Amino acid sequence: MTTPVNGDPAPRAYRSTVRSQRAAATRSAVLRAARELFTGQGxxxxxxxxxxxxAGVAVDTVYAAVGRKPELARAVVDMVLASGDEPLPAEQRDYVRRIRSTPGARAKLAVYAEALGHLLPVFAPLQEALREAAATDPGCATAWRGLVERRAANMLLLAHDLRATGELRDDLDDRTVADIVWATNSAEYYGLLRQRGWDDAAVAAHLVDLWSRVLLRWP
Structure with missing residues (x-):
């Protein structure tokens, strides 16, 4: 930091900090508004x-702070998964930390299924809407592909974590384990069960039972 001749600190760093704080506050307001609207009216x-x-801002400010509508949707999905006001990467989400700290493969799967029982009702409609919009909107298609591939990568990390317990079937490699979980924790799979009248608790119980029977060794 430079210091003028009168001995007072230069205001440049202060102004930069204030601008950064204002930009962060604006981004948070935009994200909260998008979450409220997307989850409330679709x-x-x-x-x-x-x-x-x-959010109380101009449209151009929304674009500058977060992006266009597909980027807003992807950020809102991440907010829902993080159970907070800011998007978080998977490894920083509370339920992911609980999975990793829980001993035993079945217990890990139970933690994950329980979390999905709370999360799927909110983020599944958003993902489905984004998938449908992807058919005609290139921006939505890019955002949708990004979500799909990121989910697949995260499920591979889960498979590695499960493998470390020594309880996975030897005839299933980690990619196969990840693909099975990826397919059955999807918005599409959830939607089909909901169409058949399953409630969220039943879906969560089914997932842990299915994964335990299909993926784990049996005595």
């Missing part, structure tokens, strides 16, 4: 103008 029914109005 992705398709929400416009970027709606988000800007709810």
């Amino acid at each position: 992705y398709a029914a929400t416009t970027v103008t709606d988000v800007a109005r709810r």
Whole structure:
């Protein structure tokens, strides 16, 4: 930091800090507004103008702070998964930390299934809306592919964690384990069970039972 001749600290760093704080506050307001609207009235029914109005900012500010509507949706999915006001990478989410700290493969799967029982009702409709929009919107298609591939990568990390317990079947490699979990924790799979009248608790119980029977060794 430079110091002027009168001995007072230069204001440049202070102004930079204030700008950064304001930008962070604006981004948080935009994300909260997008989450409220997407989860309240749906992705398709929400416009970027709606988000800007709810956040109290200009539309251009929404674009600058987060991005266009597909980027907003992806950020909101991450917020829902993080159970907070900011998107978080998978390794920083509370339920992921609980999975990793829990001993035993079946117990890990139970923690994950329980978390999905709370998360799927919120983020599954968002993912499905983004998938449907991807058919006609290149931006949504890019965001959707990113979510799909990231889920697959995260499930491979889960498979590695399960493998370390020594309880996975020897005839299933980690990629196969990851693909099975990836397919059955999807918004599509959840939606099919919900169509058949399953409630969220039943879905969570089914997932841990299915994964335990299919993936783990039996005595």
